[in-house]
Amino acid sequence: VTERPYHHGNLRNALLAQAARTVRQQGADELSLRDLARQVGVSHSAPRRHFPDRQALLEALAEDGFARLGAELQHAVETAGPGFAARLRATASAYVRFATDDAALLELMFASKHQTQSDALHESAERAFSVMLELIREGQAAGVLEQGEPERVGTLLFATVQGLAALVTSGMLESAQLDGLVGDAVAAFLRANATTATPRSKA
Amino acid sequence: VTERPYHHGNLRNALLAQAARTVRQQGADELSLRDLARQVGVSHSAPRRHFPDRQALLEALAEDGFARLGAELQHAVETAGPGFAARLRATASAYVRFATDDAALLELMFASKHQTQSDALHESAERAFSVMLELIREGQAAGVLEQGEPERVGTLLFATVQGLAALVTSGMLESAQLDGLVGDAVAAFLRANATTATPRSKA
DNA sequence: ACCTGAACACCGTTCAAGT
């Protein structure tokens, strides 16, 4: 909490924090390294020590994003009410909330530019998605979902949730409708992937 | 087919064609107006007559994209086999094909940057989506889909299809799996939104 | 180890001027 927070050890963190703010508010396209350095009070070539180029900074942002996404999904699972459907709904809602609150960051996280994908980025993505895969396994163990690779079983629900977020981001859907649609999607998913046919069509 | 195709009337079209190529191959971020002018053989300020700024060019590309998307969806509906399910599957498949073949263009089309959204862009988008809305209405008229606003009834299927395309684009899904998943999504959609319960679970 | 400042090759945008 000193007068000059950077110039010493936490320039990297200061850059990431400011960059995250800019990306959220203006999008990744608007992120200028020189501007960033200026805002943080450092010369335009100082960031280079921490991020060899622009792409490296973006990948670090994406990595942080996956870490935060994973934590939020985990928190949603843990605080959800009892019952598999409720847990699945809570997690899906947490996902769309993250996706719509930080649309530009999510875009960055999913950008296929990371061809030279650093292992760190890949691993942080895996960790985030593992929360959802674990939940699918839980549903299978509880006998509510059909058997099979969790990745495959969960694909359609994940796609739907991702698509709903995209529709909100692009302005085609009101975010007020989101929770209802997520609930519908989860319900349809549970019906479509049930192991045992339990057609209580009136409940 | 003369020696110098532009410098006269079709500079606008030449720019759009070359820009579409670049966007498809390298993404919209890599599109440079100066480079474009160079490739088309014109001074760097010539494009300004046709597109006041970079954003205007991108919007024109998006508009063309919607026109092409609409045409492809329409073609899919018209050449699909008989039966509502088949028509819906064909249209959804055409959509994901477009979305994955031209991912960067689709991103441009959906970009929320068009805040100052030109009416032309908005209208071309409406026209493209009207093909799908019309198909939903057809299903309602045939008694296969529940009543209600087509926009609302079709939302979840549209989100799923959009999400599937996003997963392929981001490398999380093999495009070989797409057709099967689209079929699953359409089947689940028809089951979830049927008017009359026809649970022939073995057919 | 970490940061600075000049330099290079690019941008998008503007504008007077050419035909």
Next chain:
DNA sequence: ACCTGAACACCGTTCAAGT
């Protein structure tokens, strides 16, 4: 009506040099 060329204010990246 359509295009050119110089100019301006920005970029990302590089590199010798400072502490």
